[in-house]
Amino acid sequence: GKSDIVVDDEATIYEGENSNLTVGIRIRPMNFKELNDPKILSVVKVKGTDIIVDCESTQHTFHYDHCFVSYTDTSRPTHASQKIVFDGMVLPLVHNAFEGYNVCLFAYGQTGSGKSYSMMGSESITSTLSVPCDDAGIIPRFCYEIFLQAALNNNITTVEISYFEIYNEKIHDLLGNNSNISGSKRAPLKVREHPVLGPHVVDLTQHVVQNYEDLQTWLKVGNSQRATAATGMNEKSSRSHSIFSIILTQEQKDSTMSKSSKLVDTSRRSKINLVDLAGSERLSQTCASGDRLREGVSINKSLLILGKVIASLAESTNNRKRGFVPYRESVLTWLLKESLGGNSKTAMLATVSPSSLHLEETLATLRYACQARSIINRVRINED
Numbered sequence: 001g002k003s004d005i006v007v008d009d010e011a012t013i014y015e016g017e018n019s020n021l022t023v024g025i026r027i028r029p030m031n032f033k034e035l036n037d038p039k040i041l042s043v044v045k046v047k048g049t050d051i052i053v054d055c056e057s058t059q060h061t062f063h064y065d066h067c068f069v070s071y072t073d074t075s076r077p078t079h080a081s082q083k084i085v086f087d088g089m090v091l092p093l094v095h096n097a098f099e100g101y102n103v104c105l106f107a108y109g110q111t112g113s114g115k116s117y118s119m120m121g122s123e124s125i126t127s128t129l130s131v132p133c134d135d136a137g138i139i140p141r142f143c144y145e146i147f148l149q150a151a152l153n154n155n156i157t158t159v160e161i162s163y164f165e166i167y168n169e170k171i172h173d174l175l176g177n178n179s180n181i182s183g184s185k186r187a188p189l190k191v192r193e194h195p196v197l198g199p200h201v202v203d204l205t206q207h208v209v210q211n212y213e214d215l216q217t218w219l220k221v222g223n224s225q226r227a228t229a230a231t232g233m234n235e236k237s238s239r240s241h242s243i244f245s246i247i248l249t250q251e252q253k254d255s256t257m258s259k260s261s262k263l264v265d266t267s268r269r270s271k272i273n274l275v276d277l278a279g280s281e282r283l284s285q286t287c288a289s290g291d292r293l294r295e296g297v298s299i300n301k302s303l304l305i306l307g308k309v310i311a312s313l314a315e316s317t318n319n320r321k322r323g324f325v326p327y328r329e330s331v332l333t334w335l336l337k338e339s340l341g342g343n344s345k346t347a348m349l350a351t352v353s354p355s356s357l358h359l360e361e362t363l364a365t366l367r368y369a370c371q372a373r374s375i376i377n378r379v380r381i382n383e384d
């Protein structure tokens with residue numbers, strides 16, 4: 001039969017290259033259950049920088065800046081390891097941070113699609129090795145790369161980290177020292193807007209880390225606090241956003257002379273936010289009663305506002321004018337204000353399942369990511 005291909009590219013506004021926003025998709029491997037059920041098919045494929053989704057008589061094609069596919073059988077030539085994802089999509093952001101840009105990277109997708117695996121990696125990442133293990137995700141690799149770059153240049157580099165989560169629009173420190181109180185019982189922290197430095201969390205714990213071993217110690221603390229808070233709270237982790245922040249400060253080594261002069265500012269400061277977002281699954285699928293409903297509503301709200309913020313930033317970049325950006329409508333976007341827009345580079349890694357079981361959520365994620373990129377390409381093939 002002949003194929004009738006319709007490409008709807010009226011929404012093509014810009015190509016990613018000169019943009020401050022890049023969007024990548026990562027397809028996780030089929031899991032054991034999916035592989036062993038003959039009714040479940042793998043329906044999401046990568047072709048270059050396109051994602052192709054096979055529905056019954058329709059094929060959807062979406063275009064992105066980066067597409068990665070991971071297989072359980074890692075011998076396949078197209079297998080995207082943690083290193084390949086990092087080198088392809090994140091390493092440029094490390095360089096941007098050293099150039100003085102603020103940087104923000106999100107993992108967006110339904111629960112179980114690979115957000116935490118991509119951002120953090122498996123348990124073994126905190127086994128105190130001096131280099132990231134194969135399974136290490138974006139957060140440990142980002143920090144490791146900062147230490148490498150810092151050793152190569154001639155500046156005094158300071159790396160300060162913090163790690164917290166937002167649950168029901170409330171902020172909880174994951175690196176605080178009162179670890180005998182469970183996360184939910186601790187009083188939430190507040191946001192305040194500094195006239196120069198922008199919005200920040202009041203009394204949030206900050207740690208200076210000197211090397212990769214230091215970092216792993218704090219990741220272990222933070223991840224175990226996140227896990228402790230999740231048990232007994234209805235898989236809270238799927239309904240909370242976790243934010244790992246780095247403040248990178250570079251000072252020239254020979255700045256002793258200029259320090260006395262107020263006119264010369266020799267330090268460069270950039271803020272990096274690495275965000276593991278709450279599951280994007282729709283409110284209709286969550287149990288619609290009491291607390292659960294409130295959780296669903298606030299999560300949907302912050303993901304919705306995030307979408308609005310990204311859309312209005314993309315629009316103002318394209319039209320070269322400043323429009324209204326609704327940062328303050330959610331805690332998440334308010335806190336990320338300085339690293340979204342303005343002097344910043346933003347990346348979104350949308351994670352999807354390849355399985356026919358999750359087709360609807362996968363299409364919703366791919367559309368959200370496309371919208372963020374302001375490009376929607378849809379190809380319909382009608383077979384006869």
Ligand code: ADP
Nearest residue numbers: 027028029070110111112113114115116117118
């Ligand atoms: P999410 O954080 O989006 O809910 P997870 O990152 O916890 O999802 O991933 C769900 C499961 O799939 C985990 O067991 C994880 O180890 C596995 N997984 C996800 N992505 C990959 C990948 N690219 N390669 C191997 N395993 C993965």
Ligand code: MG
Nearest residue numbers: 115116117237
């Ligand atoms: Mg997760």
